[in-house]
Amino acid sequence: MSPLEIDDRPHADPARRVYEELLQRVGEANPRPRIEPVRRLAELAGSPQLSYPVIQIAGTNGKTSTSRAVESLLRAHGLRTGLFTSPHLVDFTERFQIDGEPVSGSALAEAWGELRLPLEVVDRELSAAGLGPITFFEALAVLAYAVFSDAPVEVAVIEVGMGGEWDATNIADATVAVFTPVGLDHTDVLGPDIETIARTKSGIVKAGSAVVSAEQDQAALPAILDAAEAVGARARVAGRDFALLEDRLAVGGRQIQVRGTTGHEYDPAFVPLFGHHQAENLALAMAAVEIFLGGERPIPEEVLDEGLGQLTSPGRFQLIGSDPVVYVDAAHNPHGAAAFVRTVEESFQFDEIALVVGVLGEKDAGGVLAALAPVAHEVFVTAVDSPRTLDAAALKRLAEEAIPGTPIHVATGLPDALDRARAWAGGAEGRAVFVVGSVLLAGEAIAHAGAEGWNV
Numbered sequence: 013m014s015p016l017e018i019d020d021r022p023h024a025d026p027a028r029r030v031y032e033e034l035l036q037r038v039g040e041a042n043p044r045p046r047i048e049p050v051r052r053l054a055e056l057a058g059s060p061q062l063s064y065p066v067i068q069i070a071g072t073n074g075k076t077s078t079s080r081a082v083e084s085l086l087r088a089h090g091l092r093t094g095l096f097t098s099p100h101l102v103d104f105t106e107r108f109q110i111d112g113e114p115v116s117g118s119a120l121a122e123a124w125g126e127l128r129l130p131l132e133v134v135d136r137e138l139s140a141a142g143l144g145p146i147t148f149f150e151a152l153a154v155l156a157y158a159v160f161s162d163a164p165v166e167v168a169v170i171e172v173g174m175g176g177e178w179d180a181t182n183i184a185d186a187t188v189a190v191f192t193p194v195g196l197d198h199t200d201v202l203g204p205d206i207e208t209i210a211r212t213k214s215g216i217v218k219a220g221s222a223v224v225s226a227e228q229d230q231a232a233l234p235a236i237l238d239a240a241e242a243v244g245a246r247a248r249v250a251g252r253d254f255a256l257l258e259d260r261l262a263v264g265g266r267q268i269q270v271r272g273t274t275g276h277e278y279d280p281a282f283v284p285l286f287g288h289h290q291a292e293n294l295a296l297a298m299a300a301v302e303i304f305l306g307g308e309r310p311i312p313e314e315v316l317d318e319g320l321g322q323l324t325s326p327g328r329f330q331l332i333g334s335d336p337v338v339y340v341d342a343a344h345n346p347h348g349a350a351a352f353v354r355t356v357e358e359s360f361q362f363d364e365i366a367l368v369v370g371v372l373g374e375k376d377a378g379g380v381l382a383a384l385a386p387v388a389h390e391v392f393v394t395a396v397d398s399p400r401t402l403d404a405a406a407l408k409r410l411a412e413e414a415i416p417g418t419p420i421h422v423a424t425g426l427p428d429a430l431d432r433a434r435a436w437a438g439g440a441e442g443r444a445v446f447v448v449g450s451v452l453l454a455g456e457a458i459a460h461a462g463a464e465g466w467n468v
Contacts, residue, residue, distance in 0.1 A: 026121035030155075031104040033124070038147040045178045048149045049138055049192035051346070054183050056130035057154055060161035061184040064367040066253065067304055070172040070213040071192025071226070073348050074293045077285070077325045078192050081297035082171045085311065086304070087112055094160035094168035096181070098152070101327045101342075101455035102462075108156055110163050112322075123158040127151070149173050153180035177215020185218045189245075190300045191225040194232040195347040206231040214239035222307070223247040224273075226292060226301045237465070248273050250292070254299040259291040261359060270295045273302050276310035283320045287355035294320065295355065327454040329355065332461035336437035337362075338430070339443040340454040346376055349383035352448060356387045363442030364389040366433040369407065370426065370453040372397040377402050380449055381414035387446075390449055391419045392429040396453050426456045 038044075054061055061464040069079045076097045083095040093111055102105040105114035135145040153173070160168045170186075173179045201208050210232035217223055217239040225236050227250045248254060258269035258280060265284040266289045266354045271277045283294055300310060311319075327342040343352040356365070367388050371377040393407040404422050412421045423429035430445070437443040447457040 013160070016369045025117060027103075027105050030117075030120055030124045034148050034151055037151060038144065042147070043149060043179070044144065044147060046177065047178045047180070047182060048051075049134055049143070049146060050154065051183050052137070052182045053130055053134045053146060053150070054129075054157065055160055056133055057127055058161075060154075061157040063157075063161040064165050064231060065167050065187040065304070066184040066301060067167065067169045067188045067190060068172060068184065068216045069190040069192065069300075070176050070179075070216050071190075072195040072209070073345070074192035074226070074289060074296075075171045076342075077290060077328060078190065078293045078297050079169050079171045080325055081294050081319075081323055082190070082300050082468070083109070083295060084112070084323045085301045085315065085319035086167055086169070088315045088322070089301075089311070091166045091307070092163070094156075094163060094165035096130050096153075096156040096160075096163065096168065096270075097126060097171045098173060099451055099455075101451070102459050106326075107152070108159050110160070110165060115357065120155075120159060121164065123155055123162055127155055127158060130344055132253055133401065134442040139219035149398070150180040153183070156181075157184065172213070172216060176213035178212075179216075182216055186216055186221050188300050188304050189217045189221045189223050190296065191223070191228070191236055192296065193226050193347070194228060194236075195345070204266050207235060211239075217243060217245060219243045221245050222303045224296065225249045226296045227251050248299055250299070254295060254302075254423075256291055256295040259288055262357050266291050270298050272310050273299050273307060274310050278316060279309065279313060281316060281320050282321060285323065285325055286359045287351060288358070289351040289355070290325070290328070302318035327451065327458070329359075330454075331456065332447075333434070333445070333459055333466040335466075336434055338434065338437075338447065338457075338461070338466070339444070340447040340457045342451040342454045343448050344371070344375060344380070344450050346379035346383045347378045350378035352446075353383060353387050356446070360444070361393060362444040364440070364444075366392065366443065366445045368392045368394065368423075368426070368429045368433050368445060368447040368453075368457070369411070369449040370394045370404075370429075371402045371407060371449045372396060372398065372452070373402045374452075375402075377407060377449075378410045378414055381407075381411050384448065385415040385418075388415050388418050390419050390421075392423050392433045394423040394426050394429040394453075396450050397426065397456055398452050417447070426453065427460055430457065430460060 095109040107117040223240040269280045343349045395401040430435045
């Protein structure tokens with residue numbers, strides 16, 4: 013089937029058909045540092061990204077959780093929202109949400125059908141110029157903007173992909189540009205150090221943008237502040253212009269108290285998420301929403317309670333099995349793995365933990381494993397179901413170096429790893445299993461648990 017053909021059989025899943033066509037393009041792990049072809053594609057599609065205000069969220073860790081929190085608060089405020097995040101865990105439609113629900117397959121297919129001719133035109137123009145065709149993620153970003161325009165939404169919350177300045181999502185002019193913590197990841201594409209990476213990510217700041225940032229590494233913050241100053245934007249920074257005043261462990265989540273950008277101290281609020289890093293993400297999200305809503309008044313307490321109370325974060329300490337206990341977490345780099353360990357140590361009381369670990373080849377697998385070492389009592393390494401995976405044997409060698417003295421087992425795949433880890437966990441009281449190391453692995457585990465009918 014060619015990229016411009018579609019299987020129109022009535023029984024075919026329309027969202028799956030769209031996904032299969034997108035998969036024929038260069039994958040999202042191989043971004044091209046360019047933006048003009050994406051602008052051209054969007055222009056031919058009617059510039060859907062100009063139809064509504066956009067809140068854009070860049071950074072290294074916490075982007076998806078922060079994006080979800082921003083969307084939830086705006087929806088609780090009564091706005092019709094669009095949310096674009098990547099990658100998906102189980103179902104492709106997860107990437108495009110309208111009012112908190114994945115877009116329907118028919119709506120997605122309709123938007124894709126309207127995008128096919130513009131794609132054909134731009135691909136032909138790129139070919140004539142000796143350049144590669146529109147990639148998976150470039151097409152995906154324009155598709156998301158088109159879906160939200162068709163809905164229509166009143167505001168779109170857009171998680172930036174890998175980059176910033178040249179990221180395909182950056183064809184929009186962000187009303188609010190939000191920065192989660194910037195760290196080392198994708199150094200082969202983004203640059204060798206935090207300062208360079210931060211400068212690339214700060215490219216989402218445009219004339220007319222407001223800037224809101226989490227606390228940053230001292231190498232990252234100057235780049236963000238410089239980008240704001242260059243367009244005359246005021247930057248609000250965590251710890252200086254707003255703050256997380258209190259963060260306490262609570263049953264089933266956390267209790268947080270935040271001082272907003274207006275100086276207002278909100279009442280303590282419960283959030284059904286685990287980890288101090290999630291509390292920091294929520295403070296950042298609240299500041300972003302305050303600024304989007306005008307920046308002059310605090311978020312009404314009833315809106316805050318509803319927005320935080322309905323918040324979910326799939327793939328982040330998500331319980332997928334209870335006998336024995338199995339959680340998944342999408343930590344996929346050393347910074348995320350360190351946050352995972354802090355959360356496990358603070359929020360859970362297990363005597364022993366088995367880790368099921370799979371890592372993609374472009375990631376710092378040794379750094380991830382070293383960060384995981386403090387909570388590992390038994391480790392089962394496996395390949396991720398992706399051509400980008402790190403081989404399980406190579407992962408075992410890295411694990412033996414990073415977690416010495418801990419039993420390391422090679423599994424033939426995730427189902428085998430889960431079977432063996434669950435058998436180990438069932439052998440004694442106080443044991444649990446955590447699946448970690450890749451968003452794709454987390455998605456595999458969630459799907460496997462659903463297919464097996466695990467009791468949660």
